Amino acid sequence: MKNFTDFKFYNEYLGLNEPLDNDIDVGFYDPPNMLSKSEPISVDFYRISIKINLVNKTTQTRKPITAIFFNSPNLVVPAGWDVEPTYKGMYLQLSKKFIEENRYLFKTYLDYGQHEALYLTDEEVEEISAVFKLMMKYYESEKRNFNVLLSYVNVVISLVEAFYKRQFSTDPKQYNHIVTDFQQSLIDYYNQPVSQLPNVQYFADKLGLTANYLGDIVKHFTQKSALENIHDYVIKRAKELLVENQKLNTTEVAYELGFEYPNYFSKFFKKQVGLSPKEYRQQFN
Template sequence: MKLFKDFQSYNNYIGLDNPLDNDIDVGYYTPSKMLLKSEAVMVDFYRISIKINFKSKITPTEKPINAVFFNSPDLVLTTGWDVEPNYTGIYLQLSRKIIEENRFLFKTYLDYGQHEALHLTEEEIEEISLVFNLMIKYYQNDIKHYTVLLSYVNVLVSLVEAFYKRQFSTDPKQYNHIISNFQQSLIDYYNQPVSQIPNVQYFADKLGLTANYLGDIVKHFTQKSTIETIHEFVIKKAKKLLEQNPQMKTAEVAYELGFEYPNYFSKFFKKQVNLTPKEYRLQFLEINNKTPS
């Protein structure tokens, strides 16, 4: 596997123009001059690629597509690539440093990795091309105009955000299995002894997705964040334990759900329900005319 820490070494490998800056690089793809087949690759920076009439030899039965692709740090392209030389396109490369210093400008889409290509309509290609042409103008003329350049980068990423929402809505059946698999994984988690509260990353790893990608799919189709869904499930389990086991101490309920500290469970429960576990149980018993045996 080849690891690339900077734009220069990656551009030389793939056959792109030399970057004008170490933190941001913008350019056009020229497949006739580029490496069309590679070994496994990992880059230590962010890449947004817009490719038109793109076709991979790895999936020969699929038709050429117009799409946005992402690469993020630590993502390994295990099979590399093997592509037809007929596509055109543009690319934007951003260092870890520039992302962290300007995180407010960027969305979670930069961390979708290879899980989700954004398929573009002709109108969307035209919109992106207009923004890109302005971006490359300021990149090539004076790289010191970072403020203007980053503004156009922000517009580009915002367009991608809007286009993703369109894609999610256009073919919801494509994403239904992700929602159902996430929900089933949550159920499965508590069908075994647990030692901690599950987090978003746990389920993302379980489903072979990035946390951001899973989170945006769940949010789009359920109007709740992934962590909200997890917390609601935990509260539902907690209520059931409190209702059906009158003699079960709060600490025992906490440990059963994976909380390391009972006090944290009580605070968590109070925040979600506006009652302490003890108050909730007493209220439940009073409403249902039950008394602890």
């Protein structure tokens, strides 16, 4: 497997133009002069790749697709790729340093490549292509205004957000099972003895997803974050234990739910319910 740590060697491998900057690289694909078949690879930076009418030789139908693909550090493309050199497209490459220095601009979509591409409509292709042309203008200019370039990068990320929300809404059946599996995993977690509170990463690992991807889908379909869903379920279980199991004192209820410190459980419960665990229990006595 080939691992690429910077744009220069990756671009050489693909047959792309040499990057003008070590932290950001923008360009258009030239498929006839590019590598169309690859061995397994990984890159140690972030890529947003828009490919229009891409035909993958490894699929049975060989139906052209138009989509945005994402690569992020530690993401391995195990099969490489084998495509027809007939597509069009553009790419944006960002170093880990660039992402960290401008973290406020970036949401969660850069690790979506582990799960699914973002399929584009014709109108969305026109919209994002127009932004890329403006990005190239400022990228190629010797007197480029970096802040303007950064603004267009932000526009691309914002468009990706809007397009993903459209994709989530267009085919909800594709994502409903993820929400259902998450909710069932939460129930299963508390159907056994627990030693700590669960977090979003725990359930993401159980479902074979990244925490960001799971969180965004759960938020889209429940209108609450994954963490809020976890907290709601913990409160539901806490109420059941306080009312139905009078033999347990507040400390024992806290440990039963996975809280390490009973005082934290009491503060958490009061913040969520408006009453302390003791006050809530007294209502039913």
